[in-house]
Amino acid sequence: MGDIFVGACSWTDRELLSSGWYPQGHRGAEAGLRHYTTRFPLVEVDATYYALPSTRNSTLWVERSPAGFRFDVKAFSLLTGHPTRSGALPAELRQAAAVRHGRTGADHGLLDEVWRRFSGALEPLRRAERLGTVLFQFPPWLAPGPSATATLRRCRERTEGWPVAVEFRHPNWWRPEHFASTSGLLAELDFAAVAVDMVQSLPTSIPPVTPVTSARLAVVRFHGRNGAWGTGSKEDRFRHRYTPEELSSWVPAVRATADRAHEVHVLFNNCCGDVAVRAAETMDHLLGTPSAAARAAAPRVAAFPSRTAAAGQEGLWCE
Incomplete structure (x- = not known):
């Protein structure tokens, strides 16, 4: 059976910092991450969707986390085709971006530079074997089809x-009707599929299926089951406190997924106060996964073997 890593989609969310989950004196950038890594072996970095990461931050994350810890990093919005404010770009790149109706249109030269900076900033994580995966969350208008x-x-x-x-x-x-073709395409490309838990009463609800399309990794992200998904504030969308019964229903599927993948990352994105970390703690208990401290003490192998020996494919963009 593969290793199961459980964590949350932020360790610096303002409501989490004020929730009381962190002990007194552990709410700063360094102390907060160090405390988080004693509780969980995995975290998702969502800030990189809104702004390009920096090499300095990646280096600090490596220094402040133990061997075997994983950072899953969300791809910058421009790289997944989402609307991107020009203000989200570094100042020296903003003039190269043409803003139309709130969306940033960019030529391939700019996109190449954005990807070069994004991938370069993650190199410290990859060299230290802390990079779990880069998450490409594609927009709702990317529907199945030739394009x-x-x-x-x-x-x-x-x-x-x-x-x-x-x-x-x-x-x-x-x-x-699309499950087999979607699974086959992701498997061909060696992309790990992300399974989703969310409210199922909306036309846009993603089915709660658990495809495994890469032997290296499978991911399950819990978004909460709030009916306000897609509307209202961030807190409205993600305000959901998972019950043990709701999480227990996922345990067989997560374990079955671990039988087919080297690692399974289980992440809670219901970031509203401390509910994400509390749900992660409950899921850890239900799955019986080793504690973060136990994982840090155990000998680890590399996060994932590369598909190629070429480690530095930079200056390129995912259109």
Whole structure:
């Protein structure tokens, strides 16, 4: 059975910092991460979706985390085709971006530079074997079809040598009529599929299926089951406190997934106060996974073997 890593999608969320989950004196950047790593072996970095990461921060994350800890990093919005404010770009790149109706349109030269900076900033994590995966969360308008398939193929060409996980936001990808073709395409590209738990009463609800498309990794992300998904504030969308019964229903599927993948990452994205970390603690207990401290003390192998020997595929963009 593969290793199961459980964690949350932020360790610096403002409501989490004020919730009381961190002990007194452990809410700063360094102390907070060091405390988090004693409780969980995995965290997702969501801030990189909103702004490009920096080499300095990646280096600090390595210094402040134990061997065997994993950082899953969310791809910058421009790299997944989402609307991107020009203000999210470094100042020296903003003039190269043309802003139309709130979306940033960019030529390939700018996109190449953005990808070069994004991938370069993650190198300290990869060298230290702390990089779990780069999460490409594609927008809801990326529906199955020839154009989307071409986008995914270009994405693999541009990210060769990097561990990549893909989360679709259009529900048709995992409907029964598309399930086999979606699984086959991701398997061909060696992209790890992301399974999703969310409210199931909406037209945009992603089916709660657990495909395994890469022997290296499978990912399950829990978004909460709030009916306000897609509307209202961040707190409205993600305000959901998972019950033990709701989480227990996922335990067999997570364990079955671990029988087919080297690692399974289980992440809680219901970031509202401390509910994500509390749900992660409950899931850890239900799964009986080793504590973060026990994992740190155990000998570890590399996070994932690279598909190629070429470690530095930079200057490229996933269209």
